[in-house]
Amino acid sequence: MHDLVLTGTVVTTAAVQSDGWIAIDDGRISRFGQGTPPQAAKTEDHGNALLLPGAIDPQVHSRSQKGQEDFIWTTRSAAAGGVTTIADMPYDDGFLVCTADNLRLKAREAGEQARVDFALWGTIAPHDGPRHIPDMAKAGACAFKFSTFGTDPVRFPRIPADLLAACFAAVARCGLAAGVHNEHDEMVRANIRRVEEEGITDWRAHGLSRPALSEALATSEIYELAAATGCSAHVVHASIERGYELCAAYRRQGFDTTIEACIHYLTLDEENDVARLGGKAKINPPIRPRREVEGIWAHLVAGNVTVVSTDHVSWSEERKTNPNMLKNASGAPSLEVIYPLFLSELSRRHLSPVLAARLLAENPARLFRLTSRKGGIAIGRDADITVARRESWTYDTRASGNSFATWSPYEGRTLDWRIAATYLRGTQVFDGTQVLAAPGHGQFVTPEGNG
Incomplete structure (x- = not known):
């Protein structure tokens, strides 16, 4: 007699199992x-709906703007979007x-x-160098984030190449991944000056100020x-196909390189969406032309x-x-719709939802060394389950x-899948309308052997 049984169409990282x-x-x-x-003591029948692994969003910014959403709202949006674990960025x-x-x-x-x-x-912090990395790893950091671009000298600093090499060496000794903007x-900076x-x-300014070559050089x-x-x-957001070619080439040479496609790079394009939305579609790196998508x-x-992520941030309108x-500030909210957006695009392209299980759950768990508890549907892992039903809405x-934000670049978009329920460790945290989990x-989940 089990505690709970869910029935539906089970989506693993290898197959879609009806009945x-x-x-x-x-x-x-x-x-x-x-x-x-x-x-089971309780059986919940979800008919033909998909039973997918709860998503692990590898890139969320809960505290980028004081007085905004914080974890109260990011995790509420996450539950509603079928996301059962978020990896929050360190630039509060x-x-x-x-x-x-x-x-x-x-963490507290x-x-x-x-x-x-x-x-x-x-x-x-650049003046500290890598000296705090080992202790942060012991405290449970899932990975370490750096940037080749200086968004802000204090909150989001540039790490020059020599220092970045020292940090990479320290992270490698901890057995974790280094993610880089x-x-x-x-x-x-030269292109921003030229555009100005x-x-x-107008909407063209952002893409012109951050050309594809600037991204390819940093990725290399x-x-x-x-x-x-x-x-x-790990390259934390690649908006150009050349980035994925570079990652694959290094992997073929035997190096542990990974790369991330944010949901906006898969669903929005410059000539249609940025032209229409203006600042609400300003994201770094920029949303690119349809050919790159x-x-x-x-x-x-x-x-x-x-992996596929949101790079979620809820700037005030x-x-x-x-x-x-x-x-305009750079970034957009999308935690609440990442699974519906991705499933809709997969089905419209006649691709299997198995890809969602891999890119939204299994691979992020591997990236953060969380596979003993998190990831795709497997015996012994946390019962983090997302139920998605086919529905046009x-x-x-x-x-x-x-959602804390009152705006979205996806406002008014018709989707083909809706989240009907989300379960975290076997407890329902979203019922299709209301988030049931309390703050x-x-x-706090930490890599195996740490925390």
């Missing part, structure tokens, strides 16, 4: 299969997560707020540093995309509506009630 079931005991998956389900407004003490403090504060599970990235600082001198202020630098130091190197999809099908494109940010239900 399937998942048995859950003590919050973990005990068995799964097809046909007649086993007996006024609080850089660059020491073990800072990481432990953030997030633990009081989180409705789903969370992992935490660490980083460095991939834009060439000098080239971007030419007086270009990151992977060469990985080759030299033996570090697992299709190129990324070709790499996804070929297996050259490691006034920071996204300046008519001068370059004056239109996304309305305000109507959902589960504090989420747990």
Whole structure:
């Protein structure tokens, strides 16, 4: 007699199993299969809906703007979007997560707020060098984030190549991954100056100021540093197909290189969406022309995309509506719709939802060394299950009630899949309409052997 059995169409990282079931005991998956389900204290029948592994979003910014969402809202949006674990970035407004003490403090504060599970990235302050990396790893950092571009000298600093090499070596000794924001600082700054001198202020300005070559150069630098130091190197957002070609080439040479496609690079394009949305579609690196979008999809099908993320951040609307494109904050909210967006694109392209199980769950768990508890549907792992039903519906940010942001680049988009339920460690945290989990239900998850 199991605690709980869910029935529906089970999606593993290898197959789609119709007439399937998942048995859950003590919050973990005990068995799964097809046909007649086993007996349980409670059985929940989801018909033909997909039973997918809960997503692990590898790139979330909960605290980029003070007074905004914090973990209270990011994890609420996550639960509603079928995301059961978020990996939060270390660049909090006024609080850089660059020491073990800072990481432990953030973990305590997030633990009081989180409705789903969370992992935490660490980083460095440039003047500290790599000296705090070992202690942050012991405190439970899931990975370490750096940037080749200086967004802000304190909150989001550039790490020059020599220092980045030293940090990579330190991260490698901890057995973790180094994730890097991939834009060439000098080239971007030169192009920003040129765009400003030419007086270009409309939607075109952002893409022109951050050309594809600036991204390719930074990506090459990151992977060469990985080759030299033996570090697992992860490019945290690639908007150009050349990035995926580079990652695949280094992998063929035997290096542990990985690469991330944010959902906006798979669903939005410059000539249609950026032209229409302006500042609400300003993201770094920029959303590219449709030819790049299709190129990324070709790499996804070929297996050259490691993970898919949101790079979620809920800037207040006034920071996204300046008519001068370059004056807007960069980033967009999408936690609540990542699974519906990705499943809709997969089905429209006649691709299997198995890809969602791999890119939204299994591979992120591997990236963060969490596979003993998290990832695709497997015996012994946490019963983090997302139920998605086929349904045509239109996304309305305000109507959902589960997003702090009052805007979205996906506002008004018709989707083919809706999240019908989300389970975290066997407990239902979203029922298709309401988020049921209270703040504090989420747990801090750390890499195997750490924390």
